[in-house]
Amino acid sequence: MQVTVSLPPPEDLKALLTLDPVKPDAFLAPTADNGWGRIYGGQAIAQGLRAAGHTVGDGQLPHSLHAYFIREGDEKAPVLYEVERIRDGRSFSTRQVVAYQAGGAISTLIASFHLPEESEDAQRSHVPADAPAPLDVPAEPTDLFFETRPTRIDAGPARWAWMRATEDLGDDPALHACALAYLSDEHLLGAALSAHSGARDWESLMTASLDHAIWFHRPFRIDDWVLFDLHGHGNADARAFATSLVFDAAGRQIATVAQEGLARARRPAPGAP
Numbered sequence: 001m002q003v004t005v006s007l008p009p010p011e012d013l014k015a016l017l018t019l020d021p022v023k024p025d026a027f028l029a030p031t032a033d034n035g036w037g038r039i040y041g042g043q044a045i046a047q048g049l050r051a052a053g054h055t056v057g058d059g060q061l062p063h064s065l066h067a068y069f070i071r072e073g074d075e076k077a078p079v080l081y082e083v084e085r086i087r088d089g090r091s092f093s094t095r096q097v098v099a100y101q102a103g104g105a106i107s108t109l110i111a112s113f114h115l116p117e118e119s120e121d122a123q124r125s126h127v128p129a130d131a132p133a134p135l136d137v138p139a140e141p142t143d144l145f146f147e148t149r150p151t152r153i154d155a156g157p158a159r160w161a162w163m164r165a166t167e168d169l170g171d172d173p174a175l176h177a178c179a180l181a182y183l184s185d186e187h188l189l190g191a192a193l194s195a196h197s198g199a200r201d202w203e204s205l206m207t208a209s210l211d212h213a214i215w216f217h218r219p220f221r222i223d224d225w226v227l228f229d230l231h232g233h234g235n236a237d238a239r240a241f242a243t244s245l246v247f248d249a250a251g252r253q254i255a256t257v258a259q260e261g262l263a264r265a266r267r268p269a270p271g272a273p
Contacts, residue, residue: 016043017047017179031074031078042185044099046181048065048108050174053174061177068107073106081100084097090115093112127247134227137150146163149163161228163226164224165222181214184214184257187244191231194232206265207263208262218254240262241259244256
């Protein structure tokens with residue numbers, strides 16, 4: 001699969017999540033220049049979810065996704081997202097999406113969409129009592145499209161992180177879900193590596209996000225503050241795992257996120273002494 005056209009860089013998150021249809025169930029998307037040389041994983045997840053959402057019935061919203069990162073994407077080149085319609089039911093629809101650049105597939109995800117319905121609403125998880133308010137935490141240098149205010153414990157990875165998009169995203173709940181998907185990749189790998197002996201010296205490790213999952217529980221706005229309550233769960237077999245409960249400013253749990261990452265001691269370059 002060759003993707004050789006060019007697109008102007010997005011000026012805001014809405015532009016990043018605006019996909020151009022190029023043929024039935026295939027969409028071309030711009031990439032954001034973060035200065036890393038590679039595509040930010042949250043971008044691939046968000047755009048893949050956006051592509052899938054363009055193919056489902058009116059009113060259906062994402063309730064879960066599972067994504068795999070296959071290879072690094074080039075942040076200087078656009079991405080082609082091809083959607084396969086796995087199933088359409090009365091309440092649920094399932095889509096599979098593969099993201100391509102000139103070198104081949106860079107990521108894949110499967111997403112399920114649900115037509116909202118009335119039901120019992122019970123919540124067992126809550127914002128930790130000692131979590132600070134967002135404006136009580138110093139802001140970190142921001143990403144192109146969002147503001148983050150993490151709390152660090154013992155100089156380790158973020159335990160809590162308040163985040164929000166820095167622009168008004170309007171009232172489309174599907175767009176807010178994609179924006180949350182974009183934000184969700186920001187701190188999980190650090191939390192996953194918190195138990196690793198090399199966590200204080202990332203240069204000694206070869207790290208990468210391997211797979212990512214999100215469950216959406218309740219409606220929300222991502223241009224308001226949301227709290228990521230992050231938990232690293234240890235590492236084994238060169239892989240580390242973390243989860244995050246996501247709450248809005250009113251304390252409602254709006255999502256749950258999980259990620260597995262590579263945590264391998266960096267190997268000497270070929271020919272090194």
